[in-house]
Amino acid sequence: MRALMLDFQPRRRSGPLGWSLLAAGVVLALTCVALGQHVSDQSSQQQGHLQTAQRVLTGDTGTKLSLTPAQIREQAQNLAEMRKVSQQLRRPWEHLFATLESMPRDNIALLTLTPDARKGQVRITAEARDLEAMLDFHRRLEASDELSDVSLLSHEIVANVPEHPVQFNLSATWEIGDANP
Template sequence: MKKVRIDFAPPSLSRTWYRAPPGTWSLLIAAVAFVGPLASTVAQYRGLQRMEAQRTAQVAEARARAAARAPVAAPARTVPPAQAGAVNASVQQLNLPWRGLHDAVQAATPASIALLALEPDAKKSTVRITAEAKSSDDMIAYVEQLERIEWFTTVLLARHEINEQDPNRPIRFQVDAQWRAAQ
């Protein structure tokens, strides 16, 4: 005869636990262990999908706003002639050939000459050199040396005077030199 199980106990968790075969519970525990991380991965995936949809909507909205705005042309400005002339003069002054000018003057200056100032004029391509010499012979030799430099086309002694206040009585002089425009 076959064994009959008679159970009058009401259905409950403990009854189900008691009556379930041992393999069922281990299978259930394995399924929960597998589904738990899978559920969180699915939740993360859905969150990323929502974020991507929001970003796509934002990009589309930004593109629509950018397309709606027509490019605005900058207003045409007229520069007064006086201002244009001042700007051009400043640019010309900034574009002086300083290195070549300095090198040419430095090459012609002996130790007996003290350079005091270099005052270039970009419009005229000239430079006024202010210097001091111990004697008039040194001054004349310096002017002749400047004339031999290929950088300059014209060299003129503009003025000279003896500095009476200095005990050495040096000769202070100014030389105007015009440089080649193609330098």
């Protein structure tokens, strides 16, 4: 009798489909690694350009030089100017606008409002129904907590309109106590 050969795990044979899938996977992995390296190089290059641009904008030459007295004075002036701008931005603009809007203006129409935060002044251009309304508006502005030293800069009676309204310009000092550093 012949010996019995039992093969419970047959040999697997790789076909062309398996080898082609393996090759495609290897090519895909190598492509991803190459693209990742390229993106990393581009990022490093862009970072270098950014640092160069920042040095140019800030005037940093890479070496630490001592400043001359003239440069120190110029920097101090620039710093003082930046502080003034910062102070202007911290002024309570909404409160000024709310104050002007809350005033009764039955016979007054506000045309323009030009605040000058640096000088702490406000210029108001308005139109009144008559001279008495203009003077009353002037008195109410002077009595407000926000504005003081209200001055009439100019006025003109509009003759070509039947009601003869009065156009006028006022200047006032804008008093605030909470915007100072």
